[in-house]
Amino acid sequence: MITPDIAIRDVLIGYRSRPRVASRFGYRSGGGSIHHYLTTLHARLYGPAAAPGPLPSDLDELRLWALTAGEHAQEAVLAHLATQLPRVAQLLQHARTEPSWPGPDHAWMRDADGALRHLADQIHHLSPAFALPPAPTARTAPPTAVLGPDPAPQDVTRALADFFSPDVAPDDVLLNFRPHPRTGERFTAREAPATAFGSLLHARLHGPDTAASAQQAPSEGQNRPPRATAAQQTAALVRLSGQLHSAGDILTWAQHWSHWRQLPRGVHAQLGRTATTVRELANGTGQIPAPTHHALAAQPTVVPPVVLSPAAPRR
Structure with a gap:
């Protein structure tokens, strides 16, 4: 709805009513990160989700998978994240092949x-x-999806309007899709009635051609040539920054679960520190200036990260 170049983690959704009916609904509005709305919309349009397949290697997709998973998925998600971080770090190795980076x-x-x-x-x-202890045998079989007929455009529109109220006319609901502030001014927000977005979304999901360019998985970076262009290396750093932002969201998700499941306080605190460090790395990676072959000394540089050490600090 915003642009094909934006990551789902950076999309926020908002809704409000038209002024002509605002008093009927208490002048309220709402919104937030889009992944919760995507989960609700999918269940409304297509029924319960089927049993999940293998965990995705892309951390953006793993983040969405985790945020919609139950308590039995936490150990698997964190273990998978631990195996994927070194692969994501390979994007740094490819970027470092450019000799014109400032020291x-x-x-x-x-x-x-x-x-x-x-x-x-x-x-x-x-x-x-x-x-978690293994579930009882009678509950080990995963639920299978019971899919009905594909929704019509008006079904999609009604589902979008219901985020505001089941009693409102879809044309009186204004939805907006806006970029997360961390994206800066690279993307433009979009606002329209639910009827307009409903038709667009139906065409996107059920049109004759909905092919979209898939993002390259981190492991595919191994096939790049030893010396990539400066533009490719800059793109690798931008991708790495986004992947690390998703990793930080996964760790925060696990931290919240550690609180609700009353795990030891040390687990909660360590997850918080780890999430903070990952986000600092994500922000630092996104601030590295593009390499050029002149005037490099005058360009700003990022603050070096703190390399963690398992050793206790000196007293």
Whole structure:
């Protein structure tokens, strides 16, 4: 709805009523991160989800998978995240092949690579804390999806309007899709009645041609040539920053579950520290300036990351 170039993690949804009916609904509005609305919309249009397949290697997809999964998925998600972080860090190795990076940026990428691998080890040792006893035999069979006929455009429109109220006319609901503030001004928000977005979404889901370019998985980076262009290396860093933002969201999700499941306080605190470090790495990666072959010394550089150490601090 915004642009094919934006990641789902960076899309926010909002809704409000037209002024002509606002008084009937208390002038209320709402919204938030889009993944909760996607989950509700999918269940409304297509019924309960089928049994999940293998966990995705792309951390954006793993984030969405985790946020819609139940308590039995936490150990598997964290263990999978620990295996994927070193693969994601390979994007740094490809970027470092460019010799024109300023010295501090090159050193930052080297240290960030080590920090990511250390974080992966920490997450790997944390994941067993989320293990649950096996479910009873009678409940081991996963539910199968019971799919009805494909929804019509008016069904999609009605489902979108219901995010505001089941009693409102769809044309009186204004939906907006806006980018997360961390994307800066690279994307433009879109607002329209639910009827317009309902028709667009139905065409996107059930039109004759809905092919979209899939994002390259981190492991596919191994097939790149040893020396990529500066533009490719910059794109790799942008992708890495996004992947790390998703990793931070996964760790925060696990941290919340550790609270509700009353796991040891040390698990909760360590997940919080790990999520903070991952987000700092994501922000630092996104601030590395594009490499050029002139005036490099005058460009700003990012603050080097702190390479974590399992050793206790000195007193």
